[in-house]
Amino acid sequence: MLVGLLLAAWSVFGTAVLNTCRTALGADYDSIAPQVTIRPSAETLKERAGDDADWTKHYVSWETYNEIGLAAQQANVQFQYSVTTSVPVREDSSFKAITDDHTSDASQDKTGGDFTLVGVFNDVAAQANEMGTWKIVEGENLSYDDVSEPTAIISKQLADANGTKVGDKITVAKPTVAKATCTFKVTGIYEYVTNPNDAPGTDAEFAKDDRDNALYTTYYDFAGYGLDSTDAKGWAIPDVNVIFTLNSPADFEKFKAAIKDVLPEGDTVTSPNLDAYLKSLVPLERLAELTRIILICAWAIGGAILLALTLWQVLPRSSEIGYDLAIGVTRPRVARQFSLESLFLTVPALAIGLLIGAFATNPLVGMLGAGHDIAMDAGVVWKVAWIGLLCCLALAIVAIVRVACYRTAHMLRSHYLNNAD
Structure with missing residues (x-):
């Protein structure tokens, strides 16, 4: 018995x-809508120098994204898109970035700043954030429809280090013009809930690459300060990350094949949510x-x-x-x-x-x-x-x-x- x-x-x-397991690899996998990004490959990232503005030549321009979208449409691949865009911004005496003994002492003139300001278009873009998704532990998340005043959310570690609270205002300066400042009202304090996707974590060489030094604002507020310029120079060139949302994993394979000829050298096509699921x-x-x-x-x-x-x-x-x-x-x-x-x-x-x-x-x-x-x-x-x-x-x-x-x-x-x- x-x-x-x-x-x-x-x-x-x-x-x-x-x-x-069979369902997870079959029907459940096939039902996922892949979020696709085009970012520098691991080999390309090895060459990155956070204190050399020449690195911005590896950024994918809006013109290239338009070519990519056209190639996908010609292959009958349907997609929706969202976007994040970022630039380094300078700290001031009242609001300092997190650093440690391993952080490079390169000047902000070399790095563009000790923070990274990220303009987020919507929740889809937030979920695909390459530094990781976050949860709000104090205050409120970004309101993408509220254009009354520039707002931002900051990490709990950064808030604790500066004694910043929800409702306070923070000021940072543009990467290439130290006197051109941007002021944001802190509406929320966040903590990351996922690991970064092929991006530095908290052990980065440069302060701006420490993900706890990331300041998130809406794309509207980012553009409102003129940070989305298409003719900027040096670190003022925005790092545009378009997120293509496809209908199925099968479309992801078609998408990769369709854009092969227009994919910039040194870049790779990935789907962070598919990779995370697998x-x-x-x-x-x-x-x-x-x-x-x-x-x-x-x-x-x-x-x-x-x-x-x-x-x-x-x-x-x-x-x-x-x-x-x-x-x-x-x-x-x-x-x-x-x-x-x-x-x-x-x-x-x-x-x-x-x-x-x-x-x-x-x-x-x-x-x-x-x-x-x-x-x-x-x-x-x-x-x-x-x-x-x-x-x-x-x-x-x-x-x-x-x-x-x-x-x-x-x-x-x-x-x-x-x-x-």
Whole structure:
């Protein structure tokens, strides 16, 4: 009974894990709307120098983005787009960037500033932010429709370092003109909830690249200070990041093929949300692969053990079968008795195993660190239940066959004579 119980419980667990993994890599993956960005490749980023404004030659211009969009449309790839754009901005005496012993001491004349000011077009752009998505811990998030006054949100670390509170105003200066200042009202304080996407974290060489030194404002306010100029020079050139939202992962492959000829050298096409989704599935895929192997072994070994136990139960009972037949019990009735004895052991074990598997799957997956909830629906349980009942029936048939194969001549065999006698 214990073998059947464990086999049923693991079958429910394994089937649920495999089904969830299959769905995650199939229907769920196909339903994702990829957010696509065109950014410098890892090899290109190795050449980046935060104190050399010549690096801005690697920025993708609006003209190039227009060519990319046209190429995609000609390939019948439908998309929507959003945008973030950023420039370094200078600190002043009243509002300082976060630095540590590892931060470069290059002057703001070289770096353009110790902060990065990011203009965000809408929530889609915020979710695709390459420095990570954030949550507001104090105050309110950016209001993209409010144009009453320039506003910004700052990191909790930056707020704590400067003693800045919601409602305070901060002033920064433009990257190439120290006397040209921009003032923002702090409406919120944020903390990051995801890791950066191919962007520096808090261990950056330059203060402006430390993501806690990022100041987020709306695209309207960013442009209102003239920071979206198309004829700027040096660090005043805005780093435009257009986020293309496609309909499906299949369209992502078509998009990459369509823009291949107009893709700037040194840049790469990526989908951060697709990459993040696939990365999140790695623990689940590993668990599914391990579960598949264990399931095969469990079914093979467990089935063999159950068959052996059934045979061990019915094979030595020749005398009992002979006695029953001798006193007038019909062979079908004896066979039914043997089959019921088998079913009374296997069916309850199956039922208990199904319950244990159904309720223990998600806690067990959590302990194994798969990082995903397992879809435990009735279909999984019923699938295992029907297969389990067929196995129970098969073992009962083995017991019936044992009775059917009993030879009546054995009833006359004496235990005191050998076959030669």
